[in-house]
Amino acid sequence: MRGSSEIFAAKMSLHVELSAAEKAALLAMVTRPQTSKAGSPVAAVGDPLDTATVVLDGLLARTKQLPDGRRQILAILIPGDLVDVHASVLRQRDDQLEAISTATVAVIPQSRIAGVAAEFPRLHEAFLREAFIEAAIAREWVLNIGRRTALEGMAHLLCELIHRWDAVGLSDGGKYPFPLKQQHLADCLGLSTIHVNRVVQQLRSSGLIELERRSLSVLKRQDLQRLADFTPGYLHVTGAKAA
Amino acid sequence: MRGSSEIFAAKMSLHVELSAAEKAALLAMVTRPQTSKAGSPVAAVGDPLDTATVVLDGLLARTKQLPDGRRQILAILIPGDLVDVHASVLRQRDDQLEAISTATVAVIPQSRIAGVAAEFPRLHEAFLREAFIEAAIAREWVLNIGRRTALEGMAHLLCELIHRWDAVGLSDGGKYPFPLKQQHLADCLGLSTIHVNRVVQQLRSSGLIELERRSLSVLKRQDLQRLADFTPGYLHVTGAKAA
DNA sequence: CGGTTATTTGACCGACTTCAACTGCAGTGG
DNA sequence: CCACTGCAGTTGAAGTCGGTCAAATAACCG
Numbered sequence: 001m002r003g004s005s006e007i008f009a010a011k012m013s014l015h016v017e018l019s020a021a022e023k024a025a026l027l028a029m030v031t032r033p034q035t036s037k038a039g040s041p042v043a044a045v046g047d048p049l050d051t052a053t054v055v056l057d058g059l060l061a062r063t064k065q066l067p068d069g070r071r072q073i074l075a076i077l078i079p080g081d082l083v084d085v086h087a088s089v090l091r092q093r094d095d096q097l098e099a100i101s102t103a104t105v106a107v108i109p110q111s112r113i114a115g116v117a118a119e120f121p122r123l124h125e126a127f128l129r130e131a132f133i134e135a136a137i138a139r140e141w142v143l144n145i146g147r148r149t150a151l152e153g154m155a156h157l158l159c160e161l162i163h164r165w166d167a168v169g170l171s172d173g174g175k176y177p178f179p180l181k182q183q184h185l186a187d188c189l190g191l192s193t194i195h196v197n198r199v200v201q202q203l204r205s206s207g208l209i210e211l212e213r214r215s216l217s218v219l220k221r222q223d224l225q226r227l228a229d230f231t232p233g234y235l236h237v238t239g240a241k242a243a
Numbered sequence: 244m245r246g247s248s249e250i251f252a253a254k255m256s257l258h259v260e261l262s263a264a265e266k267a268a269l270l271a272m273v274t275r276p277q278t279s280k281a282g283s284p285v286a287a288v289g290d291p292l293d294t295a296t297v298v299l300d301g302l303l304a305r306t307k308q309l310p311d312g313r314r315q316i317l318a319i320l321i322p323g324d325l326v327d328v329h330a331s332v333l334r335q336r337d338d339q340l341e342a343i344s345t346a347t348v349a350v351i352p353q354s355r356i357a358g359v360a361a362e363f364p365r366l367h368e369a370f371l372r373e374a375f376i377e378a379a380i381a382r383e384w385v386l387n388i389g390r391r392t393a394l395e396g397m398a399h400l401l402c403e404l405i406h407r408w409d410a411v412g413l414s415d416g417g418k419y420p421f422p423l424k425q426q427h428l429a430d431c432l433g434l435s436t437i438h439v440n441r442v443v444q445q446l447r448s449s450g451l452i453e454l455e456r457r458s459l460s461v462l463k464r465q466d467l468q469r470l471a472d473f474t475p476g477y478l479h480v481t482g483a484k485a486a
Numbered sequence: 487c488g489g490t491t492a493t494t495t496g497a498c499c500g501a502c503t504t505c506a507a508c509t510g511c512a513g514t515g516g
Numbered sequence: 517c518c519a520c521t522g523c524a525g526t527t528g529a530a531g532t533c534g535g536t537c538a539a540a541t542a543a544c545c546g
Contacts, residue, residue: 062382064382064383064385064386066386066390066391066472067472070390070391071390072385072386072389072390074382074385074386075382086371086375086378086379088371089368089371089372089375090372090375090376090379090479091479092476092479094379094382094383094476094477094479095382117360117364117367118361118364121360121361124360125332128329128331128332128371129332129333131374131375131378132329132332132333132374133333134378135329135374135377135378135381136329136333136337138378138381138382138385139305139307139317139318139337139338139381140307140337141385142307142315142317142381142384142385142388143307143309143315143317145385145388145389145433146315146388146432146433147309147313147314147315147433148309148313149533149534150533150534181491181492181493182492182493183492189389190388190389190390191534191535192534192535192536193492193493194493194494194495194534194535194536194537195533195534195535197493197494197495198494198495198534200493201494213543229309229310233335233337234337236333236334236335236337392501393501393502424523424524424525425524425525426524434502434503435502435503435504436524436525437502437503437504437525437526437527438501438502438503440525440526440527441502441526441527443525444526
C-alpha cells in the first residue's frame with residue numbers, strides 16, 4: 001500500500017515540483033485505502049459525491065448505463081490517477097465507478113480538497129491538472145466514438161492506454177498486463193463484443209499487436225499509432241516520461 | 244455588450260452568491276470582446292492556450308477534426324458559458340472553437356484565472372464549477388454517441404440544449420432560436436447529415452418538435468425527454484431556474 | 487473434473503452511409 | 517422583374533459497417 005501511494009505522489013509531482021511539506025500533506029490526505037474485487041462497484045449513481053478517489057492499484061472504469069442495460073465506459077482509470085476532483089464543487093454523482101481488475105483505491109475527503117487551495121496552491125494546481133486532463137481525454141473519446149471506425153477507434157484506445165501505462169511505468173518492453181475483457185473494450189468504444197472480437201483479430205492478423213492471456217504486446221507501435229491517428233498531445237503529459 | 248456581460252455575471256452567481264466586489268472583479272477580468280462571423284474559427288489547434296473564453300452572444304462549437312476531414316463537435320457553447328478554464332493549468336490547445344452563428348466572445352487572461360484563486364476564492368469556485376460541468380456534459384455525450392440510437396441521441400441533444408437555453412433565459416414559451424444547421428447536428432452525434440435529416444423528420448412527424456426557419460419549437464417536452472432518457476442531473480444546475 | 491465465463495465463428499439482419507439527383511430559398515446582378 | 521448562383525434541406529436507391537442470434541470452442545476456477 002505504501003508503495004502504491006508513492007506512485008500517486010510521483011505522478012502528482014510530474015509537472016509541478018512538490019516540496020517535502022507538500023508531499024507529506026498530500027500523503028496525509030489520502031485515507032481509507034480499500035480494495036474491491038474485479039467487477040464490483042466502487043461508487044454508484046446517486047451516491048453522495050463527497051470524496052475524490054485515488055487509484056493505488058488495479059484498473060477501474062467510470063461508467064454510465066441506460067435504463068435498458070446498455071452500458072458505456074467513460075474513462076479507464078489506472079494506478080496513480082486522481083479522479084472526481086470535482087467533488088469539491090459538485091454535489092451529486094452522475095456516473096459509476098467499478099473495478100475492472102482487483103483494485104485498491106483511497107479517498108480524499110471533499111473538505112481536504114477544498115482546503116488545499118488556500119494552504120497548498122501547488123498541490124491544488126496538481127489536482128486541477130488531473131481533472132482537466134481527464135476532461136481532455138473524454139473529449140478525445142467523443143471523437144473516437146463519433147467519427148473513427150471501429151478499427152481506428154480500437155487502435156486509438158490501445159495507443160492511449162499504453163501511453164498512459166508507460167507514463168506510470170507499467171510497461172515491460174512493449175508488453176503490458178491487460179485485465180480488460182472484450183466486453184470492456186466494447187463498452188469503451190460503443191461496439192458489440194462480437195465486433196470487438198473481429199476488430200481485435202484484424203489487429204492481430206496484421207501483426208500490430210498480440211493480445212491474449214490478459215496480456216497485450218504492441219509489436220508495431222508506429223503503425224498502430226498511424227492507423228489510429230494517435231497524437232498524444234491531448235494527454236498533456238509534458239514531464240520527463242513524455243516519450 | 245454590457246448587457247451580454249450581465250448574462251455572464253448572472254450565470255456565475257447562480258450557485259454561489261457573489262458579493263459586489265466579486266462581481267466587479269469578475270467583470271473587470273473580461274476583456275477584449277470580439278465578434279466572429281458564422282462559420283469562422285475563433286481558436287485553432289496549436290494556438291497558445293493562455294485565455295479562458297466567455298461567450299457573450301451567439302453560439303460556438305468546440306470541435307476536433309481527423310486528417311481526412313471527418314469532424315466531431317465536442318460541445319455546444321451558449322451565451323454565458325465560460326470555457327477553457329483549464330488554460331490556467333494546461334499549455335496547448337488540442338481542439339478548435341468556431342462560431343456557429345455570429346458570435347461575440349471575450350477572454351480572461353490565464354494570469355487572471357490563476358490569480359483569482361487566492362484573491363477571490365468564491366469566484367474561483369464558480370470558474371471551476373463551469374469547467375467541471377462542461378466535463379460532465381462531455382461524458383454524457385460519450386454515452387449519447389456510443390450507446391444511444393440516432394433518434395434517441397438527437398432527442399437527447401435537443402433536450403440538453405433547450406434545458407441550457409432555459410437556464411439563461413433564451414426561451415420563448417417552448418420556442419427557441421435555432422442557428423444550428425443539420426451539418427452541426429450530424430457532427431454532434433457522429434452521424435451523416437442525410438441521416439440527421441431523416442431522424443429530424445421522424446421527430447417532426449411524431450409531433451414532438453417543429454424545426455424550421457432557424458427556429459425550434461418543442462411541442463411535447465415530456466415525450467421528448469422520455470424518448471431520450473434525458474435526466475438533467477448531469478448538468479448540475481441546482482439554482483432557481485432548475486425547472 | 488464439472489460448471490461457469492470469455493472468446494470465437496458463421497449466417498443473417500438492420501441502422502446508418504454513400505452517391506446522386508432534385509427542391510426550395512435567399513442573394514445578386516443583369 | 518427574372519435568370520443565375522449557391523447553399524441547406526430533402527428524397528431515393530444501393531452498399532457497408534457493425535449488430536443480433538445461435539452455437540461451438542476455449543480458458544478459468546473451485
